[in-house]
Amino acid sequence: MPDPIRIDTLTPVDPGGRVVVPLPMTAHDRRRVRRRLEVSDGTVLELALPTGTALGVGQVLHATATTAYVIAAADEQVLVVHPRDRAEAARVGHLIGNLHRDLDVDDDGTLVALHDAPLEARLRAAGYDAEVALRPFRGRAPGEHAH
Helix, strand or coil: CCCCEEECCCCCCCCCCCEEEEEEECCCHHHCCEEEEECCCCCEEEEECCCCCCCCCCCEEEECCCEEEEEEECEEEEEEECCCCHHHHHHHHHHHHHCCCCCEECCCCCEEEECCHHHHHHHHHCCCCEEEEEEECCCCCCCCCCC
16 A cells, blocks of 8 residues: 555645546535545545645645546535525525525526435425435535634
């Protein structure tokens, strides 16, 4: 097994021209910044980032001359809402935000939030059709919100 590559700081890197090796992580995993990652190509990354660091989807974690190791959103259980119009999107976003949950918005206006039973119940009680699905979530995990 190769020696682990220790990562204790993040510096912006453009992956352009390199082979991209995706590192699929759930929203919760993107908050776990002190651990070992065994990558699909056999590389071992040893994360030693400061507490409170949050990894973002698309962020390059490590790069060599030929390869970029990039954070990707892993499939996880989410709630998906297809608002009928902007006003409904705003109401759904407000409801989700009041519960201190993050929201991911697709290019087509679809709203995606991490699944939890109380949130699903609140959406349904408010009359919104919330579909439970397994798909990537690019937002932040609970506990990462700010006012």
